[in-house]
Amino acid sequence: MLKSLDIYGQRNTLKIVVALNLLLVGTASLLYTNRLVERLEEREENYVKLYAKALVQVYDENSNEDITFITDEIIFINSKNQVPTIYVDENDKIIVHNFTFPPGTPDEEIDLELEENLAEMKEEHQPIVVETGNKKRGYIYYHNSSLLTQLRFFPYVQLAVMITLGFLAYLAFSSARRAEQNRVWVGLAKETAHQLGTPLSSLMAWVEYFRTDPAMDQSIADEIEKDVNRLETIATRFSSIGSIPTLKREDLYETVHQFITYLEKRISTKVKMHVENYLVDGREVKINKLLFEWVIENICKNAVDAMGGIGSLTIRLLPLPRNEIAIDITDTGKGISKANMQKVFNPGYSTKKRGWGLGLTLAKRIIEEYHNGRLYVKSSEVGKGTTFRILLRETVVGEEPALESHKTIRSA
Known part of the structure; x- marks a missing residue:
């Protein structure tokens, strides 16, 4: 273990x-x-x-x-x-x-x-x-005497002052630590995006060269181009860290479905992925598509690792009161103990030998700081699986959200 x-x-x-x-x-x-x-x-x-x-x-x-x-x-x-x-x-x-x-x-x-x-x-x-x-x-x-009365309460006042000072010291220490972490992450992310720029340009040139070769199967060139575009997307994500992202209205189901379709071909063939849509058609959320897809990718890849590359992964889109939308991502992996449910979002926490422990930390930051939502472990049972929940504010266009909803279940 x-x-x-x-x-x-x-x-x-x-x-x-x-x-x-x-x-x-x-x-x-x-x-x-x-x-x-x-x-x-x-x-x-x-x-x-x-x-x-x-x-x-x-x-x-x-x-x-x-x-x-x-x-x-x-x-x-x-x-x-x-x-x-x-x-x-x-x-x-x-x-x-x-x-x-x-x-x-x-x-x-x-x-x-x-x-x-x-x-x-x-x-x-x-x-x-x-x-x-x-x-x-x-x-x-x-x-x-008044002096004695004051001295009776003085120890408690003194203790309260010391606790307050200790709390302020803790806040200062935590703030300094978070600032240090943020500087490291932002610097590392932007440097990574910069370093990816040159090889990506070369790869695009090679794709164009393959297209001019009659002996080359064009479908291979198309797949290579998809992966090169994917690398460009990753570079754009990294360059966005530390900057204020632009949020746009997006159809949540289409965004999730398209990305899961792409992701399914690039993970284990023994993992079955499904998207269940319980939202009324036409509902939108304001998101940064590139960063939001990064969140879905991090959670899904962690789920695949937890399942050992074998199992099922279900993404459910659910309407909630007060114009909120929930995205539940459920796997059939090894689960998370109650003691570790909060630790999974701590920077540096990982159960993998070569893990950096930053994937879920970045995902939580993207959802909560950039999208004003929430990301947390909804439920987990050791040996049976885990459900992560993302909460977002729904963008209502033209009318209030209906209480009724329909269900669309499709394999990615």
């Missing part, structure tokens, strides 16, 4: 390595920042405990008044650093708080907001008990 070749496998490995590194950096950053948040939370709790001790000095009847200025300073610092606190007595009556309100705020509004904040604080943290002497006890409730 032949192994699949993927000449871009190393680049895929590089992308995986980059992604893993980004994941490791993001995870390390998340753990480290969470540790900082925990330490800051512990620090703020100790700070509020210090604030509680200051309140003891303020409200304890036996406290030394000489240190009142120190406790006032601690209370001021707590207010300045904005760790919102509310001190209540044993009856849950608010004694003191460090909230600030705009001048002129009604007392009722202040009381209501303080009660709401107190309820939220009770949900957030256990209160800090304040023993004020004479067996009296108060409680301090508090919110996290």
Whole structure:
């Protein structure tokens, strides 16, 4: 069994390595920042405990008044650093708080907001008990500071930023790779077309020479001329790569049927080819005929290879809703596994020893970028065969497409 070749496998490995590194950096950053948040939370709790001790000095009847200025300073610092606190007595009556309100705020509004904040604080943290002497006890409730709240969300923001940066890096890498591939393909295609020009001119001269030889069977000269014309078509295709193609209205069935008739004589005689037309007569699509035939050729030749040169190949032309037309190309080959259904369109992917893995890639690009259609594997079963589907937009001339259609089945 032949192994699949993927000449871009190393680049895929590089992308995986980059992604893993980004994941490791993001995870390390998340753990480290969470540790900082925990330490800051512990620090703020100790700070509020210090604030509680200051309140003891303020409200304890036996406290030394000489240190009142120190406790006032601690209370001021707590207010300045904005760790919102509310001190209540044993009856849950608010004694003191460090909230600030705009001048002129009604007392009722202040009381209501303080009660709401107190309820939220009770949900957030256990209160800090304040023993004020004479067996009296108060409680301090508090919110996290704005700094702590920001730090709690910072790791997730940081991770999101890193993921975004990684995604942008991936897009840049992929775009650069595609641009590089496009430059290689365009350069190779145009150079191939240029190199074919000289021998083609010579071959045409030889065909004319054979026609002047009475001993030469003219049918042979005709067949040689067909193949020379075919080579000219291939050269024109290659020269079209990298350029904006001209699309013209074409009868899809006639285009496909004529090309399959030509192709059938140049592949294995053990492969039976059929064209099934379910389209209403007179329906057209805008295509570049030379490039579109190239797509059909690539898919059909891949199908013949998958069948080992023996089997049947059926091309169906089907009308779809929204003025779309489907071209289904079905073979009786070895099929494609589910894992490889998307890989078949990757550049460099091939199951043949001497395959370049560019045929289906070029076909997909021609259909999707030049014809605004779609090319994909509709279905496949290992050991039974594969169906490729091409979707194109139908050109309606003079009327809306009818729902009914007729069927024409002809051997190519």
